[in-house]
Amino acid sequence: MATRNILVLNCGSSSLKFALLSQAHSTPLLAGQAERLAGPQATLHWWQAANIRQRRELPGADHRAALQALLPLVEAACGGGLHGIGHRVVHGGEQFTQSCLIDARTLAAIRETVPLAPLHNPANLLGIETALALFPDLPQVAVFDTAFHQSMPEHAYRYAIPERFYREHGVRRYGFHGTSHRYVGRRAAEITGLSPGDSCWLSAHLGNGCSTCAIVDGQSRDTSMGLTPLEGLVMGTRSGDVDPNLHSHLARTLGWSLTEIDHLLNSESGLLGLSGLSNDMRNLEQERARGHRQATLAIEVFCYRLAKSLAALFCALPRLDGAIFTGGIGENSPLVRARTVAHMGLLGLVVDETANARCVGGVSGAINAPGHPRLLVIPTNEEQQIALDTLALLDSSAS
CATH class of the missing domain: 3.30.420.40 (ATPase, nucleotide binding domain)
Structure with missing residues (x-):
């Protein structure tokens, strides 16, 4: 199987972090972030394997414009061979116990979790929708911070408040940083x-x-x-x-x-x-x-x-x-x-x-x-x- 390249996106309300990873390299081919988006000081910063840091001013650029500016850098770094995009999504509620391919049902379910993460999920959705518009034929995946913690037993995730708040409004403990905890837990086992x-x-x-x-x-x-x-x-x-x-x-x-x-x-x-x-x-x-x-x-x-x-x-x-x-x-x-x-x-x-x-x-x-x-x-x-x-x-x- 040919070496595959994956673009990882982490979208905030006014920022877009990215990393281009290849199966053939232990470090990213390209990484950086666009910040202060939708403002006059919007800027794209990036660095490549040689760690040469560069920047480009993007006055007034929104997330779509930032991704469009990033696209030629990605294509050059991976020789045009991009195979998929992975998106960090902060909150998956109880619907998502693991990462999943993004389709219409996935998008609808992420929208339903916006009340649980009003500062994060709208920005994550914006990044997904922008990437889908720019890369309509490329497989895209949502990876949820909360998914790893869906294995917690009920006595660990329930609050001591009336049942109806959990059943009707999803009020419970979800946990975050799950992708990081999962990664280092596996690395710890490998190391030892x-x-x-x-x-x-x-x-x-x-x-x-x-x-x-x-x-x-x-x-x-x-x-x-x-x-x-x-x-x-x-x-x-x-x-x-x-x-x-x-x-x-x-x-x-x-x-x-x-x-x-x-x-x-x-x-x-x-x-x-x-x-x-x-x-x-x-x-x-x-x-x-x-x-x-x-x-x-x-x-x-x-x-x-x-x-x-x-x-x-x-x-x-x-x-x-x-x-x-x-x-x-x-x-x-x-x-x-x-x-x-x-x-x-x-x-x-x-x-x-x-x-x-x-x-x-x-x-x-x-x-x-x-x-x-x-x-x-x-x-x-x-x-x-x-x-x-x-x-x-x-x-x-x-x-």
Whole structure:
């Protein structure tokens, strides 16, 4: 079979991230993003295998114009041989338990989930519809962040509220970052010589958005995010778990609207809110080293809450084969990993300082002290997982 090339698209409301992956190469042939779309400063950034970074101004360009500008770059990078497109879709509700080929029924079902992800799914749909218009004869696949977590048992995904809200309105825990957790869980099994179908992991995806997951035999058994990506850990600008009555308290005492409270908890909280400085862990670590009290506090809260979440997920595991750190922070912050594990000594987890310091900048490996449970740093690759899902569906549709 000839080498196949897959274009992976991740569409936001004003952005379009892309990666062109080939079965013949371990790194993308082309990757980048278009940002500030529909505005006067719209720009296309891209880099290729040689890591030569380029940019092109696209004043006023929308998603369709950005894809049209991208098309010649894709065709040149893959020699005109594009075989399919994989789309990241944030929310698949209960309809989608795995990735699927996109057709009219798939589009209708994604539209039905818009109330569950009003900030994300409309943008994902826009990217799909634009790509379908530009590539009408090319197979296209939807890969859902929530699909991996559809294996959670009911006692893990239900909220303790009246049944009718679940039955009539779909109010339950869905979880996100499923593509990343699935990828690193499988990689952890490969690295350690275990079977993905017979191994148990705790996974921490740590970036601007953060979540944990208990993975048993290749399936999600519980996760920290819920109905929305706001539930769970402290994140870059999201608060994570707060007292549910905080909404009514702020409305009653400050007269705030739901819109104002949602903006506070999603965009002004987390590391940014605690530190008063930044949502970027790199900046906070620099300020911590200078003795900045709020930056230090933000990091400590982040790590303590992460440790609490990982410890809680032990309930979902029959055994522990190891814990995984991934995502921008998980892959690049020895400090966060060490501070988090320090809270979990009662569970036998201990970091090897030398190994921990070595695992940055894409370097993977074990960071646990000898004789203690595995602690692994594994760079995630959601684009590759989306491409693999797309290829698998192309194969199954052809057979």
